[in-house]
Amino acid sequence: MNRSSALPVNGDMSTERTPTLISDLPGPKPLPFLGNLREFSRGGRAHRVMEAWTDQYGLTYRIQLGGSDLIVTADPAHIDTILRNRPDDFQREQRTSATIDEIIGPGVFTAEDDRWRRLRKVATQSLNVAYLRQYFTTINRVTDRLVRQWDALASSGERIDVLNWMMRYTLDVTSGLAMGHDLNSLEDTGDGLHRRIPMIFPAFQRRTRTPVPYWRYVKLPIDRRLDATVREMESLVLARYGEAKMRVAAGEPPSNFLEALVKPIADEPAITDQEVVGNVFTMLVAGEDTTSSTAAWALHFLAEHPEIHAKVRAEADEVVGTQRIPGDPATVGRLKYAEAVVHEVLRVQPVAPIVGAQPKRDQRLTGRDGAELHLDQGQPMILLTSYGARRDTARFPDPDAFRPERWLEGKLPPEALPFTPFGNGPRFCPGRNLAIIEATMVTSVLGRAFELNPDRSGPPVTERLEFASYPTNLYLHATPRG
Ligand code: HEM
Numbered sequence: 161m162n163r164s165s166a167l168p169v170n171g172d173m174s175t176e177r178t179p180t181l182i183s184d185l186p187g188p189k190p191l192p193f194l195g196n197l198r199e200f201s202r203g204g205r206a207h208r209v210m211e212a213w214t215d216q217y218g219l220t221y222r223i224q225l226g227g228s229d230l231i232v233t234a235d236p237a238h239i240d241t242i243l244r245n246r247p248d249d250f251q252r253e254q255r256t257s258a259t260i261d262e263i264i265g266p267g268v269f270t271a272e273d274d275r276w277r278r279l280r281k282v283a284t285q286s287l288n289v290a291y292l293r294q295y296f297t298t299i300n301r302v303t304d305r306l307v308r309q310w311d312a313l314a315s316s317g318e319r320i321d322v323l324n325w326m327m328r329y330t331l332d333v334t335s336g337l338a339m340g341h342d343l344n345s346l347e348d349t350g351d352g353l354h355r356r357i358p359m360i361f362p363a364f365q366r367r368t369r370t371p372v373p374y375w376r377y378v379k380l381p382i383d384r385r386l387d388a389t390v391r392e393m394e395s396l397v398l399a400r401y402g403e404a405k406m407r408v409a410a411g412e413p414p415s416n417f418l419e420a421l422v423k424p425i426a427d428e429p430a431i432t433d434q435e436v437v438g439n440v441f442t443m444l445v446a447g448e449d450t451t452s453s454t455a456a457w458a459l460h461f462l463a464e465h466p467e468i469h470a471k472v473r474a475e476a477d478e479v480v481g482t483q484r485i486p487g488d489p490a491t492v493g494r495l496k497y498a499e500a501v502v503h504e505v506l507r508v509q510p511v512a513p514i515v516g517a518q519p520k521r522d523q524r525l526t527g528r529d530g531a532e533l534h535l536d537q538g539q540p541m542i543l544l545t546s547y548g549a550r551r552d553t554a555r556f557p558d559p560d561a562f563r564p565e566r567w568l569e570g571k572l573p574p575e576a577l578p579f580t581p582f583g584n585g586p587r588f589c590p591g592r593n594l595a596i597i598e599a600t601m602v603t604s605v606l607g608r609a610f611e612l613n614p615d616r617s618g619p620p621v622t623e624r625l626e627f628a629s630y631p632t633n634l635y636l637h638a639t640p641r642g
Contacts (some may be wrong), residue, residue, distance in 0.1 A: 180534065182231060182535075187217055195225050195226070203622075203624075210232055215551075231535070231539060231540075231542070236528060244584065244586070247587070249519060249520055249523060250517045251520055257269075264441040265435065267279070267443075268439055269446060282420045287593065292597065299598065302336070305346045307605060314639050323456045323630060326453070326459075327345075330447060331353070334448050339397060339418040340404070340416040353393065353396075356389040357448060360389070398437065417440065417443055450595065451599055454509075454595065458505045459606060459636060462501070468562070469607055471564075472497055476604045476605070476608035479494045500565070502599040502603060508550070509623065510629065511581070512628055513544065517543060519535045523535040555579075582595075611638065612637070619633045
């Protein structure tokens with residue numbers, strides 16, 4: 161790059177300072193062919209590896225993966241500028257977007273520019289507070305189902321695969337919201353979609369990192385299973401879409417995301433069947449894996465910290481009274497301590513610790529320390545959003561401690577830089593409120609109904625990052641509350 165070609169989009173035109181180029185950035189030494197892949201993939205916890213590299217090389221550094229140089233940044237100023245200047249100056253990292261589109265079809269997560277603006281409007285409307293209030297009866301019904309299932313598990317004494325149950329729960333909530341369909345995976349004892357949808361996020365990651373797209377020529381068993389899952393989803397969504405079109409044609413107002421997609425928008429090209437499938441699928445996977453991981457971690461921390469569990473329970477007794485499940489969204493809103501547990505989970509075990517981005521044209525960014533960084537058009541970047549919340553000791557004293565109280569002291573707004581578990585700017589997660597309601601409900605309702613004890617018979621609980629971050633080996637024993 162010619163240094164004088166740097167466009168001062170986010171910097172000051174008059175500055176005389178020479179910007180840092182990617183070639184000036186420090187970083188771990190790449191191996192021939194492999195680059196930094198070996199260390200990056202170590203233990204399936206790439207975000208922790210990058211956090212350690214940040215400690216070593218500074219807030220912004222470079223790594224090499226799949227033959228390309230990537231910039232990793234945990235600098236809150238860069239993260240803020242990039243997230244806020246989408247879709248005009250930055251876009252999602254295109255290799256990941258292309259992989260996602262190829263697997264599930266194009267949707268709001270991967271769309272850019274005008275297409276994104278249209279889809280974003282529909283997604284936001286389907287997840288706004290007023291709509292969630294109407295939808296609360298479904299959340300309530302699904303929560304009731306979950307508690308009944310756990311009643312049975314508690315009396316059987318068998319250990320509970322927490323993540324699996326949380327996935328079923330969030331899938332049932334999200335499929336109602338996305339397409340008005342009750343999957344009822346909580347009561348499904350067979351090989352239902354709940355067993356296969358969790359393979360989608362790992363497939364995004366695996367295929368993005370595979371240098372040669374072999375699956376276009378030869379299918380391994382894992383690819384065949386993925387294709388079968390996508391085809392099954394496709395026929396379910398298209399059947400529901402046919403019904404949605406008829407209801408909207410009969411003059412009924414849209415009552416879910418799929419029905420909202422039917423409504424034509426002036427001057428917009430009609431939405432294709434492939435886009436309908438891609439968008440409903442996006443909602444399902446974006447809403448299911450993320451929230452289930454957060455809720456599962458919350459239950460883990462209750463089991464590990466009896467004093468926190470006791471506070472969750474005392475709050476539920478006081479706020480919810482004689483009912484087993486909060487009857488309306490306002491009651492969930494009063495479960496402040498359970499909600500603080502959820503915020504603390506998102507701080508110490510963020511489910512989406514990285515966001516990919518790339519500039520649409522040459523850019524110059526100003527970092528927290530005032531230094532400038534030049535970015536070439538298309539430069540792939542990893543925004544390490546998990547870093548600040550783990551290392552900013554001024555804002556989060558004793559950052560390794562799990563301490564929900566820090567969110568109750570009136571000092572911390574739930575989300576503000578450097579803590580952005582739901583992203584930031586125009587592409588901020590539209591499902592945030594739903595996710596907080598679901599995870600708070602689960603924490604409070606299950607925490608109130610059951611004694612929770614960690615299962616220590618297997619390997620220790622840890623995490624893995626496969627597009628999103630999940631707990632692994634997370635089993636609990638539940639017994640009815642004494
Ligand atoms: C704890 C749960 C969740 C977390 C931590 C989470 C986090 C995120 C993050 C970090 C992003 C990227 C934001 C950005 O680029 O600035 C995102 C995007 C998105 N999320 Fe969530 N999410 C969660 C739950 C949900 C739920 C429940 C839904 C819907 C049912 C949802 C739907 C979406 C969609 C559609 C996008 C793409 C938005 C766009 O590109 O405009 N998410 N989420």
